[in-house]
Amino acid sequence: MIFFLTKGLLRDKYRSLFPLIVVTAGVALIVLLQAWIDGATGNMIENTARFKTGHVRVTTQASAKQSRHIPIDLSLTEVEHWLSILRDRHSSLYWKARTRFGGILDFPDEKGETSAQGPVVGLAVDLLSSDGMERNNLNLKNALIDGRLPRNPGEILVSDLFFKKLNLRLGQSATLISTDMEGGMAVHNFTVVGSINFGIQALDRGAILTDLTDVQQALNMIDASSEILGYFKGGFYQKDDALHIAKTFNLQFQNFEDLFSPVMKTMREQDELGKMYDLYESMTFLVIAAFVFIMAIVLWNTGLMSGMRRYGELGVRMALGESQGRIYRSLLAESLIIGVAGSFLGTLLALIPAYYLQVYGIDVSQMIQSNQGVLLSNVMRAQVTPLSFFIGFIPGVFATFLGALISGFGIYKRQTAELFKELET
Amino acid sequence: MSGEPIISIHHLNKKFPMAGGNFYALSQINLSFQTAEFAGLVGPSGSGKTTLLNLIGTLDRASEGEIKILGKELGQLSTKEAAEMRMKVLGFIFQTHNLLPIYTVYENVELPLLLLKWQASDRHKAVMKTLDWVGLTDKVKSRPPQLSGGQCQRAAIARVMVKGPGIVLADEPTANLDAENSHSVLQTMKRLNQELKTTFLFSTHDEKVIRYLDRKITLEDGKIIEDEIQNK
Ligand SMILES: Nc1ncnc2c1ncn2[C@@H]1O[C@H](COP(=O)(O)OP(=O)(O)OP(=O)(O)O)[C@@H](O)[C@H]1O
Ligand SMILES: [Mg+2]
Numbered sequence: 001m002i003f004f005l006t007k008g009l010l011r012d013k014y015r016s017l018f019p020l021i022v023v024t025a026g027v028a029l030i031v032l033l034q035a036w037i038d039g040a041t042g043n044m045i046e047n048t049a050r051f052k053t054g055h056v057r058v059t060t061q062a063s064a065k066q067s068r069h070i071p072i073d074l075s076l077t078e079v080e081h082w083l084s085i086l087r088d089r090h091s092s093l094y095w096k097a098r099t100r101f102g103g104i105l106d107f108p109d110e111k112g113e114t115s116a117q118g119p120v121v122g123l124a125v126d127l128l129s130s131d132g133m134e135r136n137n138l139n140l141k142n143a144l145i146d147g148r149l150p151r152n153p154g155e156i157l158v159s160d161l162f163f164k165k166l167n168l169r170l171g172q173s174a175t176l177i178s179t180d181m182e183g184g185m186a187v188h189n190f191t192v193v194g195s196i197n198f199g200i201q202a203l204d205r206g207a208i209l210t211d212l213t214d215v216q217q218a219l220n221m222i223d224a225s226s227e228i229l230g231y232f233k234g235g236f237y238q239k240d241d242a243l244h245i246a247k248t249f250n251l252q253f254q255n256f257e258d259l260f261s262p263v264m265k266t267m268r269e270q271d272e273l274g275k276m277y278d279l280y281e282s283m284t285f286l287v288i289a290a291f292v293f294i295m296a297i298v299l300w301n302t303g304l305m306s307g308m309r310r311y312g313e314l315g316v317r318m319a320l321g322e323s324q325g326r327i328y329r330s331l332l333a334e335s336l337i338i339g340v341a342g343s344f345l346g347t348l349l350a351l352i353p354a355y356y357l358q359v360y361g362i363d364v365s366q367m368i369q370s371n372q373g374v375l376l377s378n379v380m381r382a383q384v385t386p387l388s389f390f391i392g393f394i395p396g397v398f399a400t401f402l403g404a405l406i407s408g409f410g411i412y413k414r415q416t417a418e419l420f421k422e423l424e425t
Numbered sequence: 426m427s428g429e430p431i432i433s434i435h436h437l438n439k440k441f442p443m444a445g446g447n448f449y450a451l452s453q454i455n456l457s458f459q460t461a462e463f464a465g466l467v468g469p470s471g472s473g474k475t476t477l478l479n480l481i482g483t484l485d486r487a488s489e490g491e492i493k494i495l496g497k498e499l500g501q502l503s504t505k506e507a508a509e510m511r512m513k514v515l516g517f518i519f520q521t522h523n524l525l526p527i528y529t530v531y532e533n534v535e536l537p538l539l540l541l542k543w544q545a546s547d548r549h550k551a552v553m554k555t556l557d558w559v560g561l562t563d564k565v566k567s568r569p570p571q572l573s574g575g576q577c578q579r580a581a582i583a584r585v586m587v588k589g590p591g592i593v594l595a596d597e598p599t600a601n602l603d604a605e606n607s608h609s610v611l612q613t614m615k616r617l618n619q620e621l622k623t624t625f626l627f628s629t630h631d632e633k634v635i636r637y638l639d640r641k642i643t644l645e646d647g648k649i650i651e652d653e654i655q656n657k
Contacts, residue, residue: 001539004532011527316523319484320537320584321512323505 299403
């Protein structure tokens with residue numbers, strides 16, 4: 001009988017084509033949208049992790065309470081000790097210390113007088129070590145616009161926008177004026193060896209990238225840093241593992257009495273990120289729910305229209321002894337065939353552009369005016385995940401089925417005799 | 426005539442609710458039919474012929490009285506049991522052939538057997554044999570729009586006969602056919618009636634049909650006014 005119904009679907013374009021187009025289009029949109037939202041979220045997670053939160057982050061409890069800028073005097077001490085403990089116990093992650101600081105960068109001329117000056121935020125990472133991890137993490141090779149990466153102590157990179165705005169030259173010396181860990185004034189000389197594009201507007205406006213050891217000297221931070229970041233060696237954030245590692249670490253080392261004792265937080269626990277991702281998830285859910293609703297309504301009407309066109313057929317089948325219930329079930333079976341075919345087609349159709357957007361992305365730097373808190377990359381990409389293969393598929397089949405369920409009910413409710421009236425004429 | 430009737434009708438009334446009271450489309454019908462009868466309901470338009478056929482065909486329900494088919498009282502059947510009665514015992518032929526246009530002649534005739542869940546090989550044998558009876562073996566792969574009116578009506582007869590129903594209800598089966606096709610269709614039905622002992626019950630105005638009938642039942646205003654045996 002299924003074969004008989006399928007033949008009918010294939011031969012009667014009105015019965016199959018329009019619903020198929022609706023399902024295919026709806027499913028394609030869901031899949032594409034989801035891949036896009038997922039890509040944007042994934043992009044954000046990746047960027048935020050690389051620049052800010054790590055997959056997990058260790059700071060002093062005092063720093064953890066600060067939401068934005070971390071004062072240098074709340075830094076973590078005995079960094080080497082903590083690093084060796086972390087590397088020892090949690091070898092599934094890379095561990096790296098970083099320091100964030102702020103200050104004024106002053107560029108003197110030949111006579112030693114200020115020729116240019118500007119406020120900067122600074123990021124001090126392990127730039128010089130041979131493992132190259134942080135250089136990879138921050139994608140420095142690609143980000144470099146002019147000059148070269150630092151090879152020696154005392155060399156820094158500045159953001160390209162800042163570099164151009166202040167008319168800087170490569171090899172120019174720069175003086176950082178800031179506060180040290182004890183609260184005293186700190187002055188330290190650097191050499192600008194290159195300019196980079198962070199791809200993040202918040203940093204591009206005025207940021208410097210220095211080696212960690214230099215900054216420890218400059219700011220009088222002996223064996224201290226703002227934070228220790230952990231990155232999963234596989235490259236992807238693993239929610240459950242991260243939570244487990246943080247819990248284990250905190251159970252052992254967190255001392256609520258001592259504000260300078262360390263605490264580990266997963267990236268989701270930091271800032272507003274957790275809420276943000278929850279928002280994205282519920283947004284995806286809402287979008288899908290809306291699509292299912294609209295599709296079901298359209299398919300319901302399509303079902304009614306095709307049901308009306310088919311009163312003759314349904315009447316004949318009833319005369320041949322099919323019960324109304326059986327006819328209803330066969331209409332549902334037809335809808336399942338269309339739902340599965342349309343959802344399959346729609347998924348396939350969407351994966352092609354989604355994959356394209358994953359590889360090439362769209363540059364959105366023009367659209368972003370300012371961004372605080374979360375760091376965004378300028379190129380937004382879609383992401384095809386295992387979820388893409390059924391996130392549209394299941395709602396597509398469901399909506400088709402739902403549409404047939406409602407429209408079929410109308411036909412089901414009609415009296416047998418009335419169906420036969422249509423046969424008389 | 427003798428033996429247990431295949432159809433028996435007692436004190437049957439059918440009323441339709443109308444503005445200002447009920448309208449009786451059938452009143453006090455008493456009738457019975459034996460196996461292999463070739464009978465017809467005749468009478469003016471609106472006399473209740475179709476209404477009676479629909480009641481016997483389980484497509485509608487009686488208001489009062491009873492109809493029994495093979496001893497089963499139709500009023501007692503659930504919708505599912507009524508559907509089963511249509512599937513196994515009854516066959517309908519309408520004024521229009523009502524073949525499904527997107528299916529071939531073969532597929533149209535095969536449909537009742539699909540519903541009865543016959544085996545594929547049995548289906549094939551039965552369909553080919555029936556199409557041979559009605560003389561349509563060369564149109565197996567054609568679709569209804571490609572056939573003439575007479576051929577369509579013969580295909581519709583094949584669709585009814587393929588499962589060997591006990592009773593065939595035919596509502597004005599020749600109304601859309603010319604004289605020549607009417608005769609060929611009626612001859613086919615008559616032959617099936619004699620060879621398979623199928624009971625035929627017609628509703629008709631058509632003199633050509635009336636001449637073929639063994640029994641002519643005349644209705645007027647929902648009442649039987651005459652019931653006569655002819656041709657014997
Ligand atoms: N569903 C209904 N509601 C109300 N009245 C109906 C209904 N069906 C039939 N009738 C009435 O019952 C009467 C008998 O109708 P029926 O269709 O049985 O006539 P008929 O003998 O088949 O006529 P014809 O030869 O024109 O086909 C008619 O007056 C018709 O208007
Ligand atoms: Mg009639």
